[in-house]
Amino acid sequence: MTYSLAHLMGGILLLSTFLLLSQRRLAAMITLYQLQALTLAAAAFWQGYAQSEINLYLTGIITLALKGLLLPLALREIVHRFNLRRAVETAMPMALAMLLGVGLIGIAVLVVLPSTMSAVSLTREDLAIALSVVLLGLLVMTTRRNALAQIIGFLSTENGLVLAAIGMPGMPFVAEFSVALLVLLAFLVTGIFLLRIREHFDTLDVTGIEDIERRGR
């Protein structure tokens, strides 16, 4: 029962990441991300209940508050303010991206297969799911040109990390604290960046930066 429920949540997470990969529009991506974060929070609560670990509840609360609510709000604000409602152009055909996504999941499974996983509440499948989410998040980052979309990919990668972390038995609090710190700081810095980039490039599109790069030196 414990495992199957954890499983289910992992599955939802993976599915939403996969959908993220296939989304063209920023608004939809943010919604999917929100869904992901909420699922993650639920998974954290469930694991906390199963392992009776107070730390995991805390993680769940942080995830729910910051990732599930605050971050999507902020993202939507950016979309609204910079008028980014138009469709996101991708650097790669969707079909190809999806195909790659499937391949990545295959690799994740293949890699996790030989590990023994004895005496661990995290199953092989869970680890494979977490790994898949991490890899898919990275894939989203590399297939999008838009900075915001890349950030969302990055955030989804972090969700994968947290998913893996909450499954680890007795993982000291250090890790979760770090993840929270990372999300906070990362977004802080990102926010600063986004503002700066807006200052200088009048757009959130990273292609502006790439142009400078192309001039070479």
Added chain:
Amino acid sequence: MRRWLPDDSGPGCYPYPVTNDLALMVGLPGQGVHLHLDALSLLFLCILAPQILASAVAGMRASVTFWVFCAGMVLALAAGDAFTLIFGFELMSAASWLLVLRGDQKPATFYIAIAIFSAACLIPAVFLPASSPVSCSIAFILIALGTGAKAGLAPLHSWLPKAHPAPPAGVSAIMSGGMVKIALYVLIRYSFIILTGAAQPWWGVVLIIAGVASVVIGALRAVLETEMKTMLACSTIEHVGLITVGLGIALRAKAMGDPALTAVALQAALLCAVAHGLFKPLLFLGAGEVKHSTGTTSLNWLGGLMRGQPRLGGLMLLGAAGMAAIPFGPGFAPEFLLLHAVIGAAATGGILARIGFTFVLAALGLGAALALGAAVRLIGIGFLGRPRSLHAASAEDARPGPLFGMGLLAVLMLPVALLPGQVLAALVPVVSQLAPQADMHPLAYTPLPLLLLAFLIATATGFVLHRFGVRGTREVAPWNGGFGRAPAWLPFGDPTTQPSATGFAQPISRAIAKAVLGKNGTDPADAWLIAPIQRLHLRGVRLAERIRRATIRQRLGVVFAALVLFLAALGLAEGG
């Protein structure tokens, strides 16, 4: 001698028990420095010492880099372990690179690339395990590549004519006369002493082929080059080739168990090293003085220097005699021995080897005659005839320092030139060290009786001329094929009516150079080896630039792709 070919306890096996031994305080951490002198290293130290002295006297003594350069060479010779050897070797390269760089920036990069290349060959070669014949052969090939590159052995020679003329003459002198010897010393040290047990006849063949190619290309380019120092550098390639041919024959003969031939070939190589170590620095110092007094070393702008610089000219004549390997000069005895060695080698081995040695002999003859042409051209165009420029006309005799250095070398040349048998006797310990079973015979070339003969003839002829002939001479305007006198404002005649260095070499250039050298006289090594490598490098650079210009997303993509690749490899390795 410690760890010339380190076993698995090489510089490995840390942690070492650290003692208070002073030797362990400096050098490779935990290993220290080991020095060792034997007959071979002493011989090369003896070759090196007069050059250093002469160059120091000639004006290099104030340069710190120069002394570092010399220290590197001495350290390489005195090294008792591989680290010290290569440290000294590379210190020598690095210091000379700085000196080349200060002289001329263009060839410096090529020069240091070759120097690092030789280190990149030597270090692995030194540490290859001596267990199997294959690894010994690979070690030998690497040693030959590494030292050959540093010594200017074909096909890795094309840096030498560019780099050697660049620094001040005193440094060029030691680079040509000493530094290439250090490389050959390492070659001898490894092929004759350290790898001796595994030596195979074909090792010698490799050296012979490289040496013969060097002789032909070096001598040919020496005839064609118009810059005096470049020409001397080309001649260095030729002499390195001669030494290497001798070493190759000795190595082959030693592996085939032919004691007499081994001895002759080794004597030829070592004596050639000794002789070249004397006359080539002399010539370079002289070229430096020519540069100092006229502002150029281009033969096409010189001429008639013998008038203004009789002492310099006389010393240069002696050096050129050595370079040309004519009898009574220091270069003849080694050439004599070498030709004997080739003829002796042609009497051994299979038919292909014999035919090969016939060609080697022809090539050496070619090289000798070309070297003669180069020496004649150096003296005849540069020091005889009429001045081709005002600078050449107004040149004053060389400064005392360089003249003293050259004189020192010239005096040391005398025993090599006139008493080669005695010099060879002094080399006996070295030859026995390199080939303990070597069977040495006295030298068949004896300059002193020949000189006596010539003296008798000269006396008789002088008597006849003095007794029956008209005495005295009268100075007249030159006949010059009947052309009229040059106008008064051309005190030395019209310079353009005089054959130039290029003109002297034109017949050879037309008849031979086209077959051996590429278009426009480019070195075959440049055309067939260096240029393709440069093209390959350029391709690599362009690829790297394309990678560098990647956008953030592309960079991320590369990272991601690499990660996936590693994971996939991991999955396949573990799952499959």
Added chain:
Amino acid sequence: MLTFALRLIATLLHAALVFALAPLLMGAVNKFRAWALGRRGPPFLQPYFNLYKHLRKTTLVPETATELFALWPVTAFLATATAALLVPSFCTGLLTAPASDFITLIGLFALARAAAMLGGLETGFGFGGAAAGREALFSVFAEAALLVVILGFALLAHSITINGIAVAFAAGHIGISVSLGFALAALLAVALTETGRIPTDNPAGHLELAMVHEALSLEYSGRFLLLLEYAGMLRLLLWMNLIGTIFLPFGMARADDILSWPLGLILWPLKLGVMAALLALFEISTAKMRVFRVPEFLGAAMLLGILAGIFLFVASRIGT
């Protein structure tokens, strides 16, 4: 002791004959050539008259020459003369025999050639320089060809001294072979070049542009010219001696056997005469080559020499 005395006498005799007869040989060649062309020709002794004439003339030194002007003819002469003493004439086993290494000989040739070339460059005028460049080119092939040729001799005779080769060939164990024929052809080509005969050079030519050997001595006169011309005569004799010793070794005397001397002394001038006649015939039947044909000519000689060596190896006369 007696042997030494005999050898000393033989050597002195050899020296006297060589130095005395060299101009005569030159005169003979010129005479034979004139005869072959149907002319009367100069007297046999004409070269002696020429030399005497030079002896009595004042030596002129061009203004543009350096102090070393005198050095070159003297060196060229001494090197040639020393070489001439090393090559046996009528008998083997001279006192100079141990020093008569073929490579020493080649070295002496090179020394003489270098001195002549420097003499040509000395005054800095066009013809001398041009000739020196050509001489340098010729010598490249000549020296290589000569080395390859002597390789064959050395392997056959197990000796590199000319004396040793002469002894071995005179002993008659060698026989006649294809390789010796090739070697002879190659050696002749080198000899013609070295002595400055047609087809590579014309000793009787008067066009400075086409000269090689003669152009080198254009600025010399008086006793310097004497030395240079005498050296040329010695060189011709030397080469004929060399070819005679190697290819016509029959009847050569041995220095320590006085009874064999008369035959040697009779046969030697005969051999020289025959060779002089053949040279004259050859010279009138060929034309002088263009300068840049000469490398091909000598290159062919070199290849012949190499072929001689290869046939020698194939014949496996000296092991495999």
Added chain:
Amino acid sequence: MIYAPILLPFLAAIVLGLTGTPRQGVIANAALSGLVFLLTLAVFTAPGSGLIHADALGLLFGTLTGFIAFTTALANINYVRGAEPRLTPQLWRLYHALCQIILGATLLGLYADNIGLLWAAVEIATIAATLAVSLPRTPSALEAAWKYFILGGVGIALALFGTMLVYLAAQPALGPGLNAMSFTALSTHAPWMDGSLLTLAFVFILFGYGTKAALVPLHGWLPDAYAEGPAPLTTALSGPMLNLALIAILRFRHLLQANHASGGAAMAPGPFLLVLGLASLFLVGFSLSRRRDARRFFGFSSIEHSGIAIFAFGIGGPAAIFGGLLHMLLQTLIKSGLFIALIRAAALRGSTAPGNYSFAHLRGLIHSNKYTAWALGGAIFALTGLPPSGLFASEFIIISQTVQRNPWVSAPLALGLLLCAVAILRNLGPLIFGHAPPHTKPVKAAPEMHLVTLHLALAVILAFAMPAPVLNLLSSVAGALQ
């Protein structure tokens, strides 16, 4: 005792970040760095225990970090004087605070015995460095910082995933709890860990910390970050940060190797490391030839040296590890000395702002100031590993070990070293001895040139006359981490 050198910079950062003029800040920064240096020396007497305790490796590199921070801070004084108008006082405060934070984070990472703490230290250092790069507020600086942030962020995420996997892999041996994250416990129990999970973890660790160590193909951020940030902070001080990442990889590599050697399911770490090391060497070798900006150029050279160290770790065995660590020590000394000299050289030519470091701008340095030219030339030369540079010793050890353990890869190694050295030396001639730009006047040398000389001399002494205590320390580390 062990906490002092870590906490002091963090506390100092708060103070420096809030108050003070730039001039006060720079003096305080130098004084504090000197104090930290002394504290890193003091740590030798009391390496501590528990969560933060320094082993021999940490002690050695901690001292090095302290030393570099100190000398950089000293050289900084002159730099800030010249560069003062370019930033606002607030930004200068931030600058000095970041100096201290980077120092503290690096020391924390070196002294931490906990893999989580190590990760946190690297993260702090990365964020601080990202901020530092963005300080000049120019578009290209922001671009470089953005690049750094994205690539560094991904790297940190991967490293965290790897860290968690190591923890998971340690479960069979150590069970849940803090103990499964301690390096001490992990390395003693490595043989009983889950080998295949450990291998998977190592791949992520390698990519995570490899990004921080700027191994090709994870190097994308480094050249721009070096070139665009405020010079002393992003260049001289970054050497220790690269070391931190390399040491992290070395420590994890040891776990994998120990598991593999004792028959566990882990794969040998060698091939992974060798591939990345060689890729670094070759890409740098080719990239260097077209660089026109000196700081970017030497940024690439840092990538090369990371590659060499990783290669040495990939070869394995005590001697190669020894060589790799020695290489890191020496390279850090030389490189930070080089950057001090380079900043001085740019100052001689007018300005230390980014963009004034092109080779064309700096060329013919000997006409401006001899001492600076020779010091800079010496440092550049020392980078190539030709004697008398100390790197000759370390490269000699590495190549010799390669030949003995894995002969075939010694060929590409030698070729890569050749390429890089030639590309570096190609620029040295014009830079030092070339024709100076018009209107160049001789200028007096700055006192910090003595620091460069000190750095170079230390590098030579450390390589060729290594004091016995250091030798023992390094040997024991190399033996323990083989």
